[in-house]
Amino acid sequence: xxxxxxxxxxxxxxxxxxxxxRAVLLTAxxxxxxxxxxxxxxxxxxxxxxxxxxxxxxxEEVVSFYPMYHSDPVGRFxxxxxxxxxxxxxxxxxxxxxxxxxxxxxSGEVTGDGLFSIGEVECLGSCGxxxxxxxxxxxxxxxVSADDVPALVERLRARAAAGGTNGSNGQAGGx
Amino acid sequence: xxERSGFKKxxxxxxxxxxxxxxxxxxxxxxxxxxxxxxxxxCYHPKLSIDGSCRMCQVKIEKAPKLAISCNTxxxxxxxVDTKAGEVxxxxxxxxxxLLLNHPLDCPICDQAGECYLQDYSFGHGRSEARTxxxxxxxxxRYPIGPRVVFDQERCILxxxxxxxxxxxxxTDELRVFxxxxxxxxxTSQDRPLDNPYSINVADVCPVGALLSxxxxxxxxxxxxxxxxxxxxxxxxxxxxxxxxxxxxxERLVPRRNDExxxxxxxxxxxxxYAFVQxxxxxxxxxxxxxxxxxxxxxAGPIDYTRDSDGREVRAAGPSVDEAxxxxxxxxxxxxxxxxxxxxxxxxxxxxxxxETLLLARxxxxxxxTPHFALAVPLGLSDDFLIKPEKVANxxxxxxxxxxxxxxxxxxxxxxxxxxxxxIKVLWVVGSDGLVAAAGLDAVEPAVANLEALLLQDTNxxxxxxxxxxxxxxxxxxxxxxxxxxxxxxxQRIRPALRPPAGLVADGEVFARLAxxxxxxxxxxxEPRTAFAEVAKAVPSYVGLEWAxxxxxxxxxxxxx
Ligand code: SF4
Ligand code: SF4
Ligand code: FES
Ligand code: FES
Numbered sequence: 001x002x003x004x005x006x007x008x009x010x011x012x013x014x015x016x017x018x019x020x021x022r023a024v025l026l027t028a029x030x031x032x033x034x035x036x037x038x039x040x041x042x043x044x045x046x047x048x049x050x051x052x053x054x055x056x057x058x059x060e061e062v063v064s065f066y067p068m069y070h071s072d073p074v075g076r077f078x079x080x081x082x083x084x085x086x087x088x089x090x091x092x093x094x095x096x097x098x099x100x101x102x103x104x105x106x107s108g109e110v111t112g113d114g115l116f117s118i119g120e121v122e123c124l125g126s127c128g129x130x131x132x133x134x135x136x137x138x139x140x141x142x143x144v145s146a147d148d149v150p151a152l153v154e155r156l157r158a159r160a161a162a163g164g165t166n167g168s169n170g171q172a173g174g175x
Numbered sequence: 176x177x178e179r180s181g182f183k184k185x186x187x188x189x190x191x192x193x194x195x196x197x198x199x200x201x202x203x204x205x206x207x208x209x210x211x212x213x214x215x216x217x218c219y220h221p222k223l224s225i226d227g228s229c230r231m232c233q234v235k236i237e238k239a240p241k242l243a244i245s246c247n248t249x250x251x252x253x254x255x256v257d258t259k260a261g262e263v264x265x266x267x268x269x270x271x272x273x274l275l276l277n278h279p280l281d282c283p284i285c286d287q288a289g290e291c292y293l294q295d296y297s298f299g300h301g302r303s304e305a306r307t308x309x310x311x312x313x314x315x316x317r318y319p320i321g322p323r324v325v326f327d328q329e330r331c332i333l334x335x336x337x338x339x340x341x342x343x344x345x346x347t348d349e350l351r352v353f354x355x356x357x358x359x360x361x362x363t364s365q366d367r368p369l370d371n372p373y374s375i376n377v378a379d380v381c382p383v384g385a386l387l388s389x390x391x392x393x394x395x396x397x398x399x400x401x402x403x404x405x406x407x408x409x410x411x412x413x414x415x416x417x418x419x420x421x422x423x424x425x426e427r428l429v430p431r432r433n434d435e436x437x438x439x440x441x442x443x444x445x446x447x448x449y450a451f452v453q454x455x456x457x458x459x460x461x462x463x464x465x466x467x468x469x470x471x472x473x474x475a476g477p478i479d480y481t482r483d484s485d486g487r488e489v490r491a492a493g494p495s496v497d498e499a500x501x502x503x504x505x506x507x508x509x510x511x512x513x514x515x516x517x518x519x520x521x522x523x524x525x526x527x528x529x530x531e532t533l534l535l536a537r538x539x540x541x542x543x544x545t546p547h548f549a550l551a552v553p554l555g556l557s558d559d560f561l562i563k564p565e566k567v568a569n570x571x572x573x574x575x576x577x578x579x580x581x582x583x584x585x586x587x588x589x590x591x592x593x594x595x596x597x598x599i600k601v602l603w604v605v606g607s608d609g610l611v612a613a614a615g616l617d618a619v620e621p622a623v624a625n626l627e628a629l630l631l632q633d634t635n636x637x638x639x640x641x642x643x644x645x646x647x648x649x650x651x652x653x654x655x656x657x658x659x660x661x662x663x664x665x666x667q668r669i670r671p672a673l674r675p676p677a678g679l680v681a682d683g684e685v686f687a688r689l690a691x692x693x694x695x696x697x698x699x700x701x702e703p704r705t706a707f708a709e710v711a712k713a714v715p716s717y718v719g720l721e722w723a724x725x726x727x728x729x730x731x732x733x734x735x736x
Contacts, residue, residue: 042365057351057364064353122356 003047007035011051021052025062028052029069038078038136039070067121074103074156075110075117080134081144083120094146095131096120102153115160116153177269186252191259195251204232204245207258214258215296217274217382218334219246220361223343226335231270231296235260242266265301271301277312277357279329286383289397293332312357321349321369323389323443324377328360331385337361337377344440345372361385372562375443375696379429390447391427391491395419400426403672404727406659408526408652409445410555411565413661415728416441418449418653418672425449425653425672433728435665442562451651452673456636458648459676461499496647496680497688503603503645504692506628507543510601518600520547520590524609526634526659527574528669530706531683532569533577533713535605538686542693547585547599550574553612563662567609568652572660575714575732587614587709594622605649605682632685649682650675656703657683658710658725660732666720711735 011028018024028048032040040048040063049056063069067080079099085094096107096118103116110117126132129142133152141152190203190212191529197206207214217229225247233242242262257263282288290422314328319357333352338361341350349369353362363369369377378388400419407414407428414437414536419427428449430441453459494502510518521539525532532686539541539548550573557564580586585593593599601625604610611619623629623642631643634651654675659665675681680688683701691698699705707722719735 053720055348057348059355061351065355067355 003032003044003051004035007031008047008051008132011048020168022054022058025052025054025059026066029059039072040077041073042071067119072121073110073117076115076160077135078117078119079152079156080119080121081107082122082124082126082130082132082134084123084127086123087131090130091145092131095133095144095149098146098149099153102149116156124166178280185503186250186254188250188252188254188256190256198622199250199252201250202246203234203243203248203250203254203256206255212258214245215292215300216246217292217296217332218336220336220380222337222440223336223339223380226339229270229332229334231267233263233266233270234258235263242251254286267296267300268302271297272306274332274489275301275305276307277329278332279311279316280329281330284393285327285330286387286392286394286397287330287381288350291384292382293330298354314360315329317392319368319374319389320363320386321374323375323447324369325387325389325392326361327385327387330383331361333359333361334382334385336380336382337386340377340380341369341371344376345371345373350377352382372442372444372558373440373560375446376430376440379439388427388446395421395426401672403670405669405672406433406568406654406661406667406729407441407445408568408669409442409448410557411563411568411570411662412437412561413568413659413665413667413729414441414561415667416445420653420672423673424453431727435728435731436449436661436667437665439559440561444562449653451635452653457631457676458635458640458646459679461494461648461678462643462646463494463499464644464731466494494662496678496685499645499647500685500688501692503630503647504556504689507603508693510627511543514600516544517547518546518598519543519595519603520549520585520599520601521545521603522549522551522587522590522610523573523578524551524553524606525567525570525578526606526609526652527569527573527682528655528659528703529569529572529576529666529710530657530701530703531655531681531686531701532578533706533710534572534683534690534701536578538690538693540581542690547579547593548578548580548584548592549587549590550578551587551606551609551613563666565662566612568661569659571662572658572666573663575664576710588618591618591622595625597625600627601630602626602628604630604639605632606636607631607633607639611638632682647685648676648679649685650679655681658703658707658722658729661729664716664732665729666717666725666732668725668727693732 010031013137014024015021029040032044036044045056045059049059063071081092081096099118100106103111105111107118107120123133124134125138131144133141133144183200185196186199188197190194190207195210197207204216204219205215214232214234216225216232219232227244227247230244232245234245235257236243282294314327318326320326331398335352338350338352341347349363350361352359375388377386399421403418405416405418407416415431415433416428417431418425428446430437430439432439501554507519540546552570553566554564555566590599594602628644629642630648631639632647634649652669653672655669656671658666658668673693681701687698687701704722711717711720716732717735720730722729
């Protein structure tokens, strides 16, 4: 799927804010994920590169560096558990394990219905309320314990059943 | 070395108590290395941009708040540097420990072992014991990252030299660091192959055994290699190389630094073009038509050798080199006597040394006195970096020495036409590959079909081998001593790395013996060093060049004055 003209225009509009075009990459990748199903597919990489005057491999390198960018599809609810030091000490591993059991997929995978995926991310900057979970780009869920996982998953399922775009990864908006 | 172009302000620095004069702007690490002070380093490479990522080159600088990386610290006047201070030693140990944390330590099966910075610096600067108990990170091993390069991810220390090479030197940008933290790894885009004309250089810049030449993979422990400094024979750029040989076979070529020629790089094609020296196409037995053995001319494989009591190979049957030379001389003399000098022609593929070429040129002018003398230069693709269109090493030298038609002489096409028409009766070919490549088999076939004699001096089997009336097998560049002149006029030494096949002599010696056979009197045996003195007199721009001063990097024509 090629980048839409609107999306290109949105990226181009950022150019004046930065000293050079390549610096727009991070913002551009956020826009792409918002509008293209939550991930950066290999199809759009050359287009992004051309727009910014860099090589496709430069885009791929950056996507691979940050856990917030995805080179593979994610679920409509991408459940990210911080597994950095504070969260780990306070039980983040157990949260990941319980998510894996509950959703019957491994960390890094997407459920068969495309609703959920589990990701592990670096410090979210909220160590005081560790462990921390972030669904898509939404508000943090704080002080999460493994036992909180079933309720969290149910809430998300309910939102999905209620329909609407709110909460679907692509339209989550905001950063 | 920093380019010393233009005037730069000299600065004085003190390194480990020694006062050193350097130029403003030079980096401390390079200044230290240039002055024989070894500061360990991984990511710094003199021909790549500075990365500053490995932290191995840290030193203590007086009045500086903390240790500094010497690779990215410009020297300043009055700088006082300590490369051996306690905190420096500790910092290096810490860097080594970090780098070895996930290293597989599979030195026993690693091709890099013996020339590995990780080994050397562990030996010199590491801890003697490991403090970790956790398992090491796993990564791909023996992965063909490109057609000519093997990748071992576990051994990579992420110095980014290979990334910078593909960005700055080959300009092909195949490699990047993907991922972050301990998931960082070198990879290509979408697993595309690392494939460019210079790809194997990444194995040379890689300080560890992470990127390796597929051709040399698990072939030989490097400490068994005998290394010889010489020049690549595959095109006229004359890249400086080292032959690594084991038991009289070439196991690999690696580039050698010469800032005037190839910096520190070479192309993959040149690096891998050595099999002809030792494969089954190599000609090892002289042949004379009508004498056994004749069909086919014996080559490698079941050769007609026996061994003498010292284990040396001894020819059991067939003509010797001297008999072949005598037959060639007889054929040349008969043609000149019967049909005149113009019935003889000589074609040279310029793979010979300057000294050999000089002897051949004299032989043609002074003994044969034929004007029909042509160069046959195979041409091919080139680029704006190292690879040159002339696919032989010494075309420039042959031209400098005046190889070419004499008064009223024919060029290559003219010679072949005259052979076909019967005007030329005897054709003497020195190296058939250039002839076939330059003129095409379609032009060569009718020419040799109509000859009274085809005299062939060659190293490898070709379309002409079986057509030869007399075949004199010669030596390859790897078996010779001498000089060659690259496309830009740089005169460089080649040196013998191998003993030639039993009974064979260098082409220069063939010419010397042929000259004495033609003259009917003894001539001095071929001696490259003395012949070079003649070469230096024969070419105006070589005047003053001396054998001893050619050294390992050669001299530019005109530098003798
Ligand atoms: S593969 Fe070798 S050159 Fe490339 S980053 Fe790793 S250690 Fe450095
Ligand atoms: S560029 Fe020419 S001289 Fe250099 S390595 Fe390649 S073939 Fe040999
Ligand atoms: S370690 Fe999890 S928020 Fe900082
Ligand atoms: S050599 Fe200086 S940081 Fe690597």
